[in-house]
Amino acid sequence: MWHYQAPLRDMQFVIEHWLQAPQAWSGNAAFEFLDAALAMQVVEQAGQFSHEVLAPLNARGDRQGCRFEAGCVQTPDGFAAAWQAYVEGGWPALACDPQLGGQGLPQLLEAAVQEMLYASNHAWAMYSGIAHGAYLCLKAHAPQWIQQRYLPGIVSGQCLPTMCLTEPQAGSDVGLLRCRAEPTAEGRYRISGSKLFISGGEHDLCEDILHLVLARLPDAPPGSRGISLFLVPRRLDDGAHNGVRCDGIEHKMGIKGSATCSMLFEGASGWLIGAPNQGLAAMFVMMNSARLHVGLQGLGHVEAAWQNAAQYARERRQMRAVQRPVGEPASAADPLHYHPAMRRTLLELRATSEGLRALGYWAAHLLDQAEHASEPAERAIAHQLTGLLTPIIKAYFTEQGFQQASRALQVFGGYGYVSEFAIEQTLRDSRIAMIYEGTNEIQANDLLLRKVLGDRGAALQQLLALLREEATAASAVAVCTALGQALQQRCQDLESAWQQIAEQATLDAEYPYRAAGDFLPLCALVLLAFAWCRAARVAQALPEHDERRAAKLETAGFFFAWLLPQADRHLAGLHSARQPLAFLS
Incomplete structure (x- = not known):
């Protein structure tokens, strides 16, 4: 099915x-x-x-x-x-x-x-x-001999890596981790401790598994300033099994075919990656890539939900629709996609999927420019923009993956709740992406506190300049003028919002943390307005017979009329966040 x-x-x-x-x-x-x-x-x-x-x-x-x-x-x-x-x-x-x-x-x-x-x-x-x-992490931080020894295996797929951060007492707060690394006379380290929620910690897909493990050296300072990164292979070069083993897997709500493992490191041999006590800096190279990929998980779930809901809505006939497409004869029961409630849901699924795709691919394209652009200034701007976009993509895309899967399930009615129709699996599988690789609440804090307030809005102003440039270009195209004007207004709303947040933060240190949960989706909606404004504009250059030309303009109109007004709710939420939250007894 x-x-x-x-x-x-x-x-x-x-x-x-x-x-x-x-x-x-x-x-x-x-x-x-x-x-x-x-x-x-x-x-x-x-x-x-x-x-x-x-x-x-x-x-x-x-x-x-x-x-x-x-x-x-x-x-x-x-x-x-x-x-x-x-x-x-x-x-x-x-x-x-x-x-x-x-x-x-x-x-x-x-x-x-x-x-x-x-x-x-x-x-x-x-x-x-x-x-x-x-x-990317090993290429940037590992000694040359480790790169030569292990990178070809990752590139070829002969071995697969893991990311071992979380411990039973240290989830989002990695500064609490206790895993130890003892140096040896041979230049190795003996890694001891336990990790949990390790995706692919043990499996039968390939010969070797390379664990990238956060641990503490004996003289490490407390907290996150005292964390180092180590490479720990499952097998050593002589074929002997290293001192690392899986002692159980989780029984989960979704992604059940993915082995989520508890791992024990019992004096396992490992090698330092990067500088001592600088493990988080090295690991963040890996995590930033992972966060973009997690955002793409959300996009994948929206697309799969949209495809299956649209197919079901074409096939399932229920009741007579009030209106039908021109030339379509009346019948006792019409396809679900004729009914207004279902048309609205399906259009939201399509608008979300295609809008997220443009933004997600743009972020990846910026990564290419940050590394390979010929001009240093161009590389710097691309790097700045990807830093700003990463928490938005991770958090907003994954939330939409879950929310849109839920909306798609509604199209199926009762059939959507049973396992014969796999939309219920999509709903379950999508939920985890809002949690791992930094919860969406942490992404919202990272965006507002570090990426916007942290640089006094420099990256945000750079982004707004690009969005306003698109709004101006769209306004010059007759069929897109209203979209361009609406995007200009939303850019002004976003700029005013962060300025007011900056002012309020000087009076109330907790305010930005209360406001972050509305600021991130506000940014995402303005970015989607940019995505659809540009899509509608560039589609006009397609041949008249290309169905995408009309479809992009139509879907852009739906987004601006039906979905973009959600930004007003988040603007109101920023105002409500001025009221302190009570402590629960």
Whole structure:
């Protein structure tokens, strides 16, 4: 009963028209070999893999889950074979350095591939979800010999990494962690302690697992200033098993085919990554990549929910609609998508999916520019913008993944609540993304406290300048004038909001923390207004017979009329946050 087809035409629209990425690649030495045709060939092949290999395993993985016996984890039937097919296709190497065996393709294409993997099988995609972040972390901070020894295995897919942060007493507050690292005469460290909620801590997909572990040196200062990062392989070079083992897996609400492990490190051999007591700085390279990928999980869930709800609404007939499309004869029962309540839900699903895709791909494209743009100023601006966008994408995309899956389930009625229709699995699978890689509340605090107030609005002003530039361009196109004017107004609303927050923060130190939960979705809605304003404008350059030309303008109109007014609720929430919250007794 599960349906997923990669939305290739919309992906092409975003990559070629909304972003105009091929033009940027042609002027960039790192990507000058890449053109639009080759890029879409990569995307199409990934879509075929997702549709033919991963999607059929999605429900099976949910039913079977993972099995744990005597320290070993067996993944659901077909998962290991799918990983081998993924490796043979060269997919782990997509955006990696060619000198390390990678293909050297942009992170924009990596983002498109990841969206499809998560949409078709979130649990399976968890095993490789942090691989690129681990690759970036080791490439930036590991000694040369470790890079030469371990990076080729990550690039080829012969080994998979984990991120070992959380401990029973230390969840979001990593400063409380107790895992210890004792130096040895050989230059190694003996890692001892326990970690939990470790995705892919043990599995049967590949030969080796590389654990990136946060731990404390004997002379480390307290709190987060005393955390170091270590690489701990499951097996040593002589083939011996290292002193790390899984002692159980979690039984979860969703993503049941992903092994979420409790790990014991019992004097395991490890090597320091980066400087002593600077582990968080090194780990954040990995976490920032992971947060973008988690945001893409939300996008994948919205897209899958939209596709399945739209298909069901076309097939299911219930009652007579008040109005029908022109030329459609009356009948005793009409498809659900004729009824206004369902049309509204389906349009919201489509507007959300396509809007998030534009923003998510833009962030990935900015990552490429931050690393490869020819001008230092251009790299600096791209780096600044990605820092600002990352918490918004992680938090807002994942919230929409859950909320839109819930709306899609409503289209199915009672059938949506039973397992034969997999929308209930989408709802369950999507919920975890709002929690891991930094809860959405932490993302909201990070955005407002560190990324906006922390630099006195410099990055936000840079972003607003880009949004206002688009508003001006759209206003000059007759059919988009009203959209451009509305975007200009919302930019002013957002600028006024952060200025008022900055003023109020000088009077009430807790105010920004109370306001953060409304400030982030306000930013996200203004960004979506930007996404749809630009989509409607650039779509007018498409040929008249291209159905996307009218569809983009129509969906943009729906977003501005029906969804953007939610910004007013968040503006009101910023005002309400001036009232202190009572302490519960």
